[in-house]
Amino acid sequence: MSRRRITLSDIAAGCGVSRATVSLVLRGSPLVAKSTRERVEAELKKQGYVYNRAAANLRRRTSSSVALVINDLSNPFFAEFAAGVDEALGAAGYVTLLGSTNESTERQQKVLASLMEHDPAGIILSPAEHSDGDRLMPVVGTRTPMLVFNRELPHAHWDFLVLDNRRGAQLATEHLLERGHRRIAFFGGHADSSSCRERRQGYAQAMRAAGIEVEPQWLVESAPTRLEAAAQTAALFVRDPAPTAAVCYNDAVALGLSLGLTARGRRPGHDFALTGFDDIPEAAASLPPLTTLSTGPRARGRQAAERILMRASQPDLEPMRMVAPVTLNVRASSGPERVA
Amino acid sequence: MSRRRITLSDIAAGCGVSRATVSLVLRGSPLVAKSTRERVEAELKKQGYVYNRAAANLRRRTSSSVALVINDLSNPFFAEFAAGVDEALGAAGYVTLLGSTNESTERQQKVLASLMEHDPAGIILSPAEHSDGDRLMPVVGTRTPMLVFNRELPHAHWDFLVLDNRRGAQLATEHLLERGHRRIAFFGGHADSSSCRERRQGYAQAMRAAGIEVEPQWLVESAPTRLEAAAQTAALFVRDPAPTAAVCYNDAVALGLSLGLTARGRRPGHDFALTGFDDIPEAAASLPPLTTLSTGPRARGRQAAERILMRASQPDLEPMRMVAPVTLNVRASSGPERVA
């Protein structure tokens, strides 16, 4: 029921030793005699002592936290990523300082500034759309290592961890080509986002390699949401001959397209093949199950955490650009083995 | 490029005043003269000073963080909740210490203990399944207020914030009764979880009020996932006459059932009515769109944050049990206005 915090001094007083000794016991130093150690440990338990890491960090000039700033927590992809980060940080004895920005660069500035005041050992940033490296620079400073996830920023001397978007889209396209499709669309996404651009590049590259010229009406934009995508379905069929397959920007878009196709009387996986990107949980459970690219967001989170901790302990490491592989997960939405 | 942290003393030295003065400037005290204030502020900017909140908290014996412990971040419901918490905490100048437990009570103990060392002003806990209040007690202590979300724990003197599960299921059931159904099942969930029990109670109450006796085969359990639910669909039709409608434990289960029905040649929303719970984003986008109960997880998060901050500033407030209302969102899955 006591309101006051129990400190080292309370323990020391409680069993007639000095604060210094208690501190040594806490840290398991071999210097203290077995008998005193036991006495002190009993007292710690008895008084319900809890360590004050902030005070310790102050004295030792260390930090035991890492800031994690996420643009969109309600997106399962980022939520999984966050879970992975927290998992790895926790295992290393660090604590996660969370900040969510809801895709607002204003909030992002504020959140970062606020987190910096807690002196994190490092920052993992999944940037809001239209983030500007030049504005990030002054608030992050040069003392704190930062890893940027999922988006490229023009600025250097930060770590980057990005998905292999180009290669992923290429794999999906090759898969559809393999299945006999020639008129393949790239559907969804905002053409000005870096991830959409990269995926389109992979798509274009695969098409070129197959000797197929991409027609302009095969490139359809849409916001990366199910509803928007469903609404854009018609754009695929404005001109004959229409595409018989589509590489979609992501799973949400693919599921939306799937809905749109059904509404138009086409059966996805039968008379139209499509692929997604992300492998969200519903991808496997939808009808038809979605062929898509797994990105392993949780593993990416762990990877980010491990890297930032490494950089925090070795500040002179060179910044690094890491490209995470993606793997194609073939399911029914891309159709049967081989169509005409 | 400097590795050292800039402190108050650096600023003080840099413009020939004392640490105390700089501190006053930082806090916008009216005591300091305009001219010195400007001099100091210039120096702050020039040296790129960043406030050390840990040191300040130590001295002032305050805390500027709240711990948020989440059982399953990859569940959009909890991710939204977390986003809401962070939003409200951030607005109040607090920072979120995140911990995710992945539904493991072991990790939950560890995570809480670790977070306690950072002296949070309060704890918001969404407990892992099978959490035990008696084990939580010693690690949380009595100094730190805690709010428990979404599950009831036998222990007192914590705040509780739960959804009105009973009332929600009752609303859904009444809605289906209204539409003319009599043989209504309760589908999905684990009967030993508190939320499932409460929802079943609401369902039973509405059925009783309508003078209908619930038959045992109308109560079907399943893990709260789409796939499990789809697999359990058959259990609804083992005996004639089969139910014509189902109140589902949650949206995932409802979507699974929807799949299962389709696979059996039934058209959900036409020859079978069903409702969900949670109103996840896909509920509106599925085919047919799902009638379900909105729980407003983000608003709940904000509510939790505001409450814990209030309790942190007034430690003598009585603990409270808050029941969040849920609202019925009627869509096509519960069928047309009125069936026979």
Place this chain on the structure above:
DNA sequence: TTCACGGATTGAAACGATCTAAAGTTGGCA
């Protein structure tokens, strides 16, 4: 008996902020 030595313990100064109480500065007015 004295001394050196190793192991165990501790005093006191940090870490970077806050805050009280006291000391400097003004300027006005007698």
Place this chain on the structure above:
DNA sequence: TGCCAACTTTAGATCGTTTCAATCCGTGAA
């Protein structure tokens, strides 16, 4: 010129921990 009040500024202790350097103590060697 002297004094008081109103402003400004600051010295120094403090928060809870760590850590260096110093002290203490018992023992075996000289």
